[in-house]
Amino acid sequence: MLSNQLIALRSSDAVDVMFANPLTGVVEILFQTGHAYTYKNVSRRAIVNLILNPNMSLGLWINESLVRSQRVEYKSQGKLNPELSAFSCYQAA
Numbered sequence: 001m002l003s004n005q006l007i008a009l010r011s012s013d014a015v016d017v018m019f020a021n022p023l024t025g026v027v028e029i030l031f032q033t034g035h036a037y038t039y040k041n042v043s044r045r046a047i048v049n050l051i052l053n054p055n056m057s058l059g060l061w062i063n064e065s066l067v068r069s070q071r072v073e074y075k076s077q078g079k080l081n082p083e084l085s086a087f088s089c090y091q092a093a
Helices: 044-052 058-067 082-087
Strands: 015-021 026-031 035-040 073-079
Touching (some): 015 058
Antiparallel strands (some): 026 035, 035 073
């Protein structure tokens, strides 16, 4: 549990894939738009809570633990190459 954890897929209109590391406090998210972000200095307690609660809303968690947190730093990793979108968890409608 102390390494990168793939957050179980939940119904989310925004998140495609999400990894969280409770040891380092790093969260990596690929949104369905194709944009990827790395968040650092995330509360380790919040990450563990997310991992242990599979029914928790990803959108709510992201807003509370990442977007509204003053301690979290983020960096855009760019946009997913369109050719790779076929490997995405979700297919465009």
